[in-house]
Amino acid sequence: MPLLVMKFGGTSVANIDRIRRAAKRVGVEVAKGYDVIVIVSAMAGRTNELVGWVDEISPLYDAREYDAVVSSGEVVTAGLMALTLQEMDIPARSWQGWQVPLKTNSSHSAARIEEIPTDNINAKFGEGMQVAVVAGFQGISPEGRITTLGRGGSDTTAVAFAAAFGAERCDIYTDVDGVYTTDPRITDKARKLDRIAFEEMLELASLGAKVLQTRSVELAMRYNVRLRVLSSFEEQSDDAGTLVCAEEEIMESNVVNGIAYSRDEAKMTLISVADRPGIAAAIFGPLSDAGVNVDMIIQNISEEGRTDMTFSCPTNQVARAEKALQGAKDRGEINFHDLVADTNVAKISAVGIGMRSQSGVAAKMFQTLRDEGINIKVISTSEIKISVLIDRKYMELAVQSLHDAFELDKTA
Known part of the structure; x- marks a missing residue:
């Protein structure tokens, strides 16, 4: 079966209603014949709450325990998303980072991904599972401890899974409907781009654009993972959002794009x-x-x-x-x-x-x-x-x- 990776950010899974809305989008892709890996963030505001609790208890905290606490937000979302899909009669299972396993180095709270073996998830796809719901932002260290990838790490998780599994595309669902020529809050003339090259997106991300995490764009460019940025809150068409792709896929471009x-x-x-x-x-x-x-x-x-x-x-x-x-x-x-x-x-x-x-x-x-x-x-x-x-x-x-x-x- 062709494979698609779909990532839902915190605002897209902020409550049960939004989780159900996201699950329906997953169901649309399953109906098209895809096996789907869904990467989820914690519900909006949950990670900040967890970080606040850690800081309140121990300002000079043990980074290993910090990761154990803050990674729990994604675990909750993954379980709720899997349950929602099951209620829709879609065979789905939640996966924590250590179950995949997503292997990282030992740099707690800022870990780097080293390897994502595909055997465990592919075996479940072979047994009839259609959706693997993976908790983003987290992995496991060589010492067997939970690690986290740093804030915004779920984007990186999604791209890394798309690269490891050879996904057809990686769709990033967020609270904006694509990449714009500039911040629409500053000028109402800002225009949504249909396509943007990896290098341009990398520059924009590193220069302050908050649509995608810089590390995720670097990873996508390195492994030529086609990214699509979409809104979770609008009706979708096949050409919705902005496609982040290789320069060769763009026929014509403005001298300045953003x-x-x-x-x-x-x-x-x-x-x-x-x-x-x-x-x-x-x-x-x-x-x-x-x-x-x-x-x-x-x-x-x-x-x-x-x-x-x-x-x-x-x-x-x-x-x-x-x-x-x-x-x-x-x-x-x-x-x-x-x-x-x-x-x-x-x-x-x-x-x-x-x-x-x-x-x-x-x-x-x-x-x-x-x-x-x-x-x-x-x-x-x-x-x-x-x-x-x-x-x-x-x-x-x-x-x-x-x-x-x-x-x-x-x-x-």
Whole structure:
């Protein structure tokens, strides 16, 4: 039988009525002749509740017990979904991560998937089971302990199962009906994309778009798993949602396909650093060791052997960055006059595979921001992306004006 993976996020299984609605969607695919692996998240809000309980009991918790607690939300949903399908006369069974088994490393609360053997589930399909309902977000370590994959890990679970089982497609059901050219809450001109390339989706996910978890898109691109993003709350057609696929499957694309933003950015500047070989390694090594996610980096022109070094990072990592750099200074590894953090910035990015073959994107982006009186603080580019840091108060204006400038409300 052809195989389909269907993943339902927390809002899609938030209560019994929504679980029943999701089960009906599964039933439609079963009626088409598919064997189905359903990956479920915990009910909306449940994981936050469980995390809160852990924090209340033990702020310095044992990560192994943390995983045991927070993984329980998906277990409940999986059981309820299997029962609902059984009531619909669809042969279904729930599976916890350890029963599959989804094998991970030992990094509790941030585990990486190492292997998904297919024998157990395929054997049950051979015995007449039509739907395997798998608790997302969880696996088992080499030591036999429950592990979790980090927040949003059910997306990664779904893609990993699609890759392991050679699924025809992986459908991600969420509270939006697809991937848009930008956030519809910022501009009503935002347009739903019928298709988007893996690379574009990866950039958008990493730059602030919340539709898909970044790790899941990386995995899909590596194993060429076709993803479809759909709404759980709207009637579906065969071409509903947005298909995330290889670039070769897209006939024609806009030069820019999306405008992403991240409001939780900070710009940090080391003032008057010694300009010598190895200074970058001396700065960014401690930041890496401290788990600071550095994005944009600028080094100013050196004067009299001193220079300024600017980088961006998430606002919630500023204190960690300051501690790491002060520690490096105290150890004599680096020397700087001052460290200045600006937490009132936002990152705006234009993304599109068409940039590879079209020039002028940067010029248009910078001119558009200039015309709106928006000053650019930092610039970063890649083959299919241009990102800038600006004052946060101009974030929505920048998104709207760039969306208009690149005419993203129009199809290619």
